Every structure is written in structure tokens, then in C-alpha cells.
Amino acid sequence: MFKEISTIFNDKFGSFPEATYFSPGRVNIIGEHTDYNGGQVLPFCINLGISGAVRFRADNIVNIYSVNFPKLDTISFNIDRLDYDVSLEFANYAAGMILELGKRGFLINQGFNLVVASDLPVGGGLSSSAAFLVLVGKILIDKFSLPIDNIELAKIARAVENNHIGVMCGIMDQFVIANGVAGSAMRLHTDTLAYEFIPIKSEDFIFVLVNSNTTRKLTESKYNERQAETRQLLGILQKHVPIDNICDLSPADYRSYERYVSDLTLKRRFLHLVNENHRVGSASFAIMENDISSLGGLLNESHESLRDLYQVSSPLLDRLVVLAREAGSLGSRMIGGGFGGSTLNVVAKKSLHRFINSFTELYRKEFNADPIINLIEIVDGVRKIND
Numbered sequence: 001m002f003k004e005i006s007t008i009f010n011d012k013f014g015s016f017p018e019a020t021y022f023s024p025g026r027v028n029i030i031g032e033h034t035d036y037n038g039g040q041v042l043p044f045c046i047n048l049g050i051s052g053a054v055r056f057r058a059d060n061i062v063n064i065y066s067v068n069f070p071k072l073d074t075i076s077f078n079i080d081r082l083d084y085d086v087s088l089e090f091a092n093y094a095a096g097m098i099l100e101l102g103k104r105g106f107l108i109n110q111g112f113n114l115v116v117a118s119d120l121p122v123g124g125g126l127s128s129s130a131a132f133l134v135l136v137g138k139i140l141i142d143k144f145s146l147p148i149d150n151i152e153l154a155k156i157a158r159a160v161e162n163n164h165i166g167v168m169c170g171i172m173d174q175f176v177i178a179n180g181v182a183g184s185a186m187r188l189h190t191d192t193l194a195y196e197f198i199p200i201k202s203e204d205f206i207f208v209l210v211n212s213n214t215t216r217k218l219t220e221s222k223y224n225e226r227q228a229e230t231r232q233l234l235g236i237l238q239k240h241v242p243i244d245n246i247c248d249l250s251p252a253d254y255r256s257y258e259r260y261v262s263d264l265t266l267k268r269r270f271l272h273l274v275n276e277n278h279r280v281g282s283a284s285f286a287i288m289e290n291d292i293s294s295l296g297g298l299l300n301e302s303h304e305s306l307r308d309l310y311q312v313s314s315p316l317l318d319r320l321v322v323l324a325r326e327a328g329s330l331g332s333r334m335i336g337g338g339f340g341g342s343t344l345n346v347v348a349k350k351s352l353h354r355f356i357n358s359f360t361e362l363y364r365k366e367f368n369a370d371p372i373i374n375l376i377e378i379v380d381g382v383r384k385i386n387d
């Protein structure tokens, strides 16, 4: 892949790149929609992601070419004009990164040529936008020796999503992509940004991803709608209890405070958040104790809650979860923002082949096509591959 990307770079820009980077996608084991409510999450970086080859220029022009979107050809902008512009497509993320760095006093005064190639499945909901943002940020930090660590990088990348792209996401994706380590999940407390690594070294189970292959048209608007609902809910709760975040409350607190929430939809969101946040702790212990059936059970509960209480699943995701359970997964759920994307399945290693065969058969029968299954590896976060 890296040789290839250098050759493509040379074909496009007439010279070889000065550096190559890799920025991974992410999977979250549990703790969904908690990251913009001050709760916990349990993500890790996966071996699928975005490779980027770069060479800086002597002028102010940024040229970006994605191997995955050849029809868009090379997208160009001037670093003096960084406003959001629909015609810039995904390059808006790069413009936004330069803009947010500038706001913090880090002026980028040199353009660059960049070729990116992603092996993240389209519509897989594995955070390609965060991977791209962190990739561009890392390239700029390295080139200009900016005094920005990977925690700050994650904050800046999130600010680009919130301020420039208009997605009011939490910090989970950017944070794990910037700071993840191979072989471990990261238990991140999004209120304080404290985190610890939980090694996934079990010989007994494996995480299997199934891609629904549905692009997520609704995602951004529905996502922002959920964010607005939880902001409203927080406002209601704060009249009765001194909290900064909804996830400061436990499932037991829910019973004390739900009476103040008359709107049924907000009540549902509330119940999901307190339980889901609690499940992150339980899942962390289950992993540490190698209790895979409890881990599977927690994934199942999480899915039911995302489907019925937070209402971010889709009929297709629900079917994928049902089929995976029929095929013998120990637990299955949709992951990420929802309305499309992937499902995560905990499968006992000893029954992996049986799972894949019977899931494939069930899927073919229902959808008349082959499923997209990925056995993922847990890898390090963003990194430079070579100079």
C-alpha cells in the first residue's frame, strides 16, 4: 500500500512524497453516545485506516487527491481561504484543521500535496473523517514542529468537526485515533480525558465486524438532533441536581430524577445514557476477567438500548445483529453514531469458523449477496510510516 501510494503520488505530482503516514479507523466496544455527555467509552484502533503521502510546496496551495474518489480528481484550495466550501468535498476537513491550528496561534504558511488511500469500508461507520483529520493534523504538527501533543491534537480535530463541518460529535474518535495502542482498548473518561488501557489478550474470543454497507445520509442531522436533545435534558436535570454532565448520574440516580423529565423521548435518552455509561465499567471488568459471556451480554443490552431508547439503529442493523446471534455470536450490537455503519460481534475463537459459515449462509438467504465481514486487529494510533 505505501509503495503504491508513493507511485500514485509521483504520477499525480511529479515527485515522490517526503513522508508517509497511517491513521487508523476505530471500533468502540461499548459506551455509545456517551462521549458528548461526559461519560465513558471503550474504543480501539483497527488495522484498517487511511494512508497519506505528503510533500510540502513552496507556495500556499494545498492539493489533495484521494485514491478512493478518483472522480473528484485533485481538490485544491489556498491556505489564505479556508472557509467551508461544498465544492471542496472531503478536503474541507484539511482546510478546517489549518483554520483551527491558526486560531490557536499556529500559522501554517506553506501548502502541500497530499495523496490519501483508505481501506476503511465505505459506509462502515469506522470514523474515516476522524482518521483523516488526525492524519492531516499529525502531518502539520510534525512538519512545523508544533508544540501540540496527541491529546491536544484530538481536541483540535474535534473542534474542526464541531466548528467547521458542523457535526456536534464528542471526542472519542479523534482521541483514540491519536492515542490508541496496539493490543489494548482504551477506557476513556470523556469528562476529564483520563484514560487507561485494557489489554485485549484473550485466547478465547475475537471481535468480528460486519459492515452494513449503508451510507449514513441521516447520520449527521440525526446525530446533531440527539446532541440537542441531551443538551435540553441536561438543562432540565441541572435545575434539580448539581451536575456538569448527564453521565455524572448513575442508574440509581435515574430513579430519583426521572420524575423531573416529563418528555418521554428525553426520558428514554436519559435511561440509555446512565445504563450505557455503567456498562462501560462492567465490560472493562468482563474483559479483564476474561468473562466473555458477560461481555457478550453487555453488547446485546447495549444494542437493545440503542435501538429502543436512544433510537439510532436501523432495520438493517437490527437484522444483522439478529442473524449474528443466530449464527452463534456471544453478543452483537451496532457501533458508532448509528443509522448505518457496522455491527460488532463477540465470537468465541473456537467457534469462529462455524460463526462465519452460518452467518454467511443466513445473510445470503436474506439479502442474496455476500456479507462484508472483517476480523480486525487492534493497532497503534496515528503514526509516521517513513520519511
Ligand code: GLA
Pocket (backbone or CB within 6 Å): 031, 032, 033, 034, 035, 036, 127, 169, 170, 171, 172, 173, 336, 337, 338
Ligand atoms: C460518532 C461520533 C462519536 C460518538 C459516536 C457514538 O462516531 O463521532 O463522537 O458520539 O458516534 O458513540
